[in-house]
Amino acid sequence: MTMIRDAHRHLGILPTYPFYGGPPVRPDVGARATITELLRDLDREGTERALVIPNYGVPDPAVAFSFNDLCVEAAARDDRIRAGLWVSPLPADESRTLAALALASEPGVRALKLSFLLGGRPADPSCRALLDRIFTVARDGDLVVHVHTSPGAASDVDEIAHLVERYGDAVAIHLVHFGGGASGHIKLAGSRFFDWIAAGKRVYTDLSWAIGFAPRWLAQEIDRRGLGHDRLLFASDEPWGDHPGEHARLSAAVGDGELARLVFHDTFEKLYG
Numbered sequence: 001m002t003m004i005r006d007a008h009r010h011l012g013i014l015p016t017y018p019f020y021g022g023p024p025v026r027p028d029v030g031a032r033a034t035i036t037e038l039l040r041d042l043d044r045e046g047t048e049r050a051l052v053i054p055n056y057g058v059p060d061p062a063v064a065f066s067f068n069d070l071c072v073e074a075a076a077r078d079d080r081i082r083a084g085l086w087v088s089p090l091p092a093d094e095s096r097t098l099a100a101l102a103l104a105s106e107p108g109v110r111a112l113k114l115s116f117l118l119g120g121r122p123a124d125p126s127c128r129a130l131l132d133r134i135f136t137v138a139r140d141g142d143l144v145v146h147v148h149t150s151p152g153a154a155s156d157v158d159e160i161a162h163l164v165e166r167y168g169d170a171v172a173i174h175l176v177h178f179g180g181g182a183s184g185h186i187k188l189a190g191s192r193f194f195d196w197i198a199a200g201k202r203v204y205t206d207l208s209w210a211i212g213f214a215p216r217w218l219a220q221e222i223d224r225r226g227l228g229h230d231r232l233l234f235a236s237d238e239p240w241g242d243h244p245g246e247h248a249r250l251s252a253a254v255g256d257g258e259l260a261r262l263v264f265h266d267t268f269e270k271l272y273g
Contacts, residue, residue, distance in 0.1 A: 005049045005268030007206055008235035011038055012055035012067035030239035035074045045243050053084035053113045061088055061118050065096045075108025082272045084111035087134050089127035090120045101137045110272045111144040116154035122162040135167040144172045144271055150180030157187045168201035177209040185214040189221050197227055206235035208246055215253035234264050
């Protein structure tokens with residue numbers, strides 16, 4: 001497959017951190033500190049365009065916010081790159097989020113990134129004001145809101161559903177990782193993803209981090225229902241994902257016909273240009 005578009009990867013080097021009570025480590029060994037290194041990766045992979053988002057993972061939102069300017073610079077430097085900006089619904093992050101939103105009109109900015117791994121919940125009243133502001137900026141700027149999903153806690157599909165129901169009519173919402181595990185995959189592929197599409201919600205997803213059965217099942221459900229062909233994107237999630245592995249697994253599920261063309265090229269172009 002040629003002309004690959006990558007709808008989700010990261011830029012920036014995280015500090016070492018003692019995750020889960022262990023010694024300080026840096027597990028994202030493929031992380032890139034510079035735009036030049038990122039461009040070399042794109043060349044090596046054959047990735048012709050990519051959405052690049054600040055790297056995150058350590059429980060300090062200041063680190064993720066610090067990479068916003070780097071992502072904007074990357075988009076300005078090379079037309080292959082589209083930038084996503086880190087934002088947060090936490091009241092404690094209000095000043096940094098407003099500063100990030102002020103960059104939303106910069107050339108090449110096409111997405112805003114939300115992850116509740118660093119705190120907050122979609123239904124938490126204390127998060128509502130900033131969520132409204134984030135989604136208003138996305139609506140007015142025709143930006144995509146990327147939302148991390150993973151089983152349980154505040155990133156579970158049950159929680160993220162509040163965002164889809166509240167904002168999904170007006171704003172494109174990319175559900176990163178398709179639920180992120182077995183329970184999320186089953187909730188989404190079993191009905192909710194298709195129910196949202198049928199209801200007119202502007203919902204999209206990728207299958208990075210997906211458990212083995214999910215890509216095959218989702219491709220089968222898309223074919224069976226005749227719905228969702230234009231809502232699935234390829235995403236490597238580098239450096240937390242593995243580009244060759246993600247590409248091979250998704251290619252095996254979607255084949256080399258019309259669905260593959262949409263997944264690896266056309267749907268990215270529709271969302272990110």
